[in-house]
Amino acid sequence: MRKKIIAGNWKMNMTPSKAVALVNELKPLVANDDVDVVFCVPAIDIIPVIEAAKGSNIQVGAENMYFEEKGAYTGEIAPDMLTEVGVKYVIIGHSERREYFAETDETVNKKVLKAFEHGLTPIICCGESLTQREQGITLDWIRMQIKIAFLNVTAEQAAQAVIAYEPIWAIGTGKVATTEQAQEVCGAIRACIAEIYDEATAAAIRIQYGGSVSASSAPELFAQPDIDGGLVGGASLKVDFGKIVNYNK
Numbered sequence: 001m002r003k004k005i006i007a008g009n010w011k012m013n014m015t016p017s018k019a020v021a022l023v024n025e026l027k028p029l030v031a032n033d034d035v036d037v038v039f040c041v042p043a044i045d046i047i048p049v050i051e052a053a054k055g056s057n058i059q060v061g062a063e064n065m066y067f068e069e070k071g072a073y074t075g076e077i078a079p080d081m082l083t084e085v086g087v088k089y090v091i092i093g094h095s096e097r098r099e100y101f102a103e104t105d106e107t108v109n110k111k112v113l114k115a116f117e118h119g120l121t122p123i124i125c126c127g128e129s130l131t132q133r134e135q136g137i138t139l140d141w142i143r144m145q146i147k148i149a150f151l152n153v154t155a156e157q158a159a160q161a162v163i164a165y166e167p168i169w170a171i172g173t174g175k176v177a178t179t180e181q182a183q184e185v186c187g188a189i190r191a192c193i194a195e196i197y198d199e200a201t202a203a204a205i206r207i208q209y210g211g212s213v214s215a216s217s218a219p220e221l222f223a224q225p226d227i228d229g230g231l232v233g234g235a236s237l238k239v240d241f242g243k244i245v246n247y248n249k
């Protein structure tokens, strides 16, 4: 049985003091032993959030990292900077990183490999645009993104990975994919992992849905056979996140 994983993606929101206040508010609301709860926060919030989350079930993730160890990469965060302070997860290849910061499937692959090298669990994002969905190439596109993201990743590593399927047209728009659409793509991703590796790896990997997840849409989405939780943007900054994490109560 795969344990559900529900992650908040704070994006570029919350100064350190606001971050601490939010964690203190959410801490009692996000307790749920059935779920791995992760807060992916801006780099400058990581240390205060880890401090504030002590004694709770909240694990802390980063929203990005670079694929080199160290050096002349102004503005970037190295993997061991994250692990040294207790970060466990890192979002890789969010569609906003791809759109505004020129990330590609190739840089995503490099980051995924580097994350595993450092014992970080990558939350690997994929997703189609509205045009791609309308053209009927969603599954081809997603399969390509997955195949490149997992190049040279071992089966043992892949089994530990998290994939977030986030249709770009559903992000921050209030337009959630239907449960059928979300399940179809998440099922296709699992089949793609089985094709690259084997059935056991496909059965172990966790696949999230992301894109306007709310307290009302979460229960049905997370009940789908291939949806193992969610990556939540807007609603992770509100008390609603507690309801999303407790979707099964």
Ligand code: PGA
Binding pocket: 009, 166, 170, 171, 172, 173, 174, 210, 211, 212, 213, 231, 232, 233, 234, 235
């Ligand atoms: P949203 O963002 O929940 O605000 O749509 C999801 C995401 O981008 O991870």
